[in-house]
Amino acid sequence: xxxxxLQDAPADLPERARQDAEQRFRRTLERALGGxxxxxxxxxxxxxxxxxxxxxxxxxxxxxxxxWIAAAGRARGDAFQNLGETEAWFEVRAER
Numbered sequence: 001x002x003x004x005x006l007q008d009a010p011a012d013l014p015e016r017a018r019q020d021a022e023q024r025f026r027r028t029l030e031r032a033l034g035g036x037x038x039x040x041x042x043x044x045x046x047x048x049x050x051x052x053x054x055x056x057x058x059x060x061x062x063x064x065x066x067x068w069i070a071a072a073g074r075a076r077g078d079a080f081q082n083l084g085e086t087e088a089w090f091e092v093r094a095e096r
Contacts, residue, residue, distance in 0.1 A: 001036050002043065002094050004029075006079075009088040017083065025079035025090050032071035042068035043092055 004022050029039045045064035054062060072090075080086065 002040050002092055005091045005093070007089050007091050008086075009083075010086060013083070021079045021083060021088075022090070024081075025075045028075035028078040029071050032074055033067060039071075040094055042071065043094060046072075047094075 004026050006018050006022050006025075009018055009021075030036055033039045033042050042064045045061045046068035048061060049057060049065040057065075076090065079090065080088070
């Protein structure tokens with residue numbers, strides 16, 4: 001499926017807080033997009049959209065990419081709610 005990893009977190013962030021943030025990020029993505037398989041489809045559409053002109057993409061893929069952007073923004077907000085100001089970010093990797 002996919003993995004989510006918090007990157008560039010403060011050095012003093014406890015491991016439990018890191019895991020909680022990653023889980024909140026995952027949970028929000030899955031709720032917003034309709035489950036793990038839909039998260040993966042939207043993520044792939046978004047990564048394709050980064051490198052493909054819009055006029056070369058199917059309208060369904062464009063819509064999925066837009067849904068990813070909205071869901072990922074909500075997920076970041078939910079995940080960072082207890083962490084305060086940070087430069088950290090989430091890496092999502094699709095497993096092949």
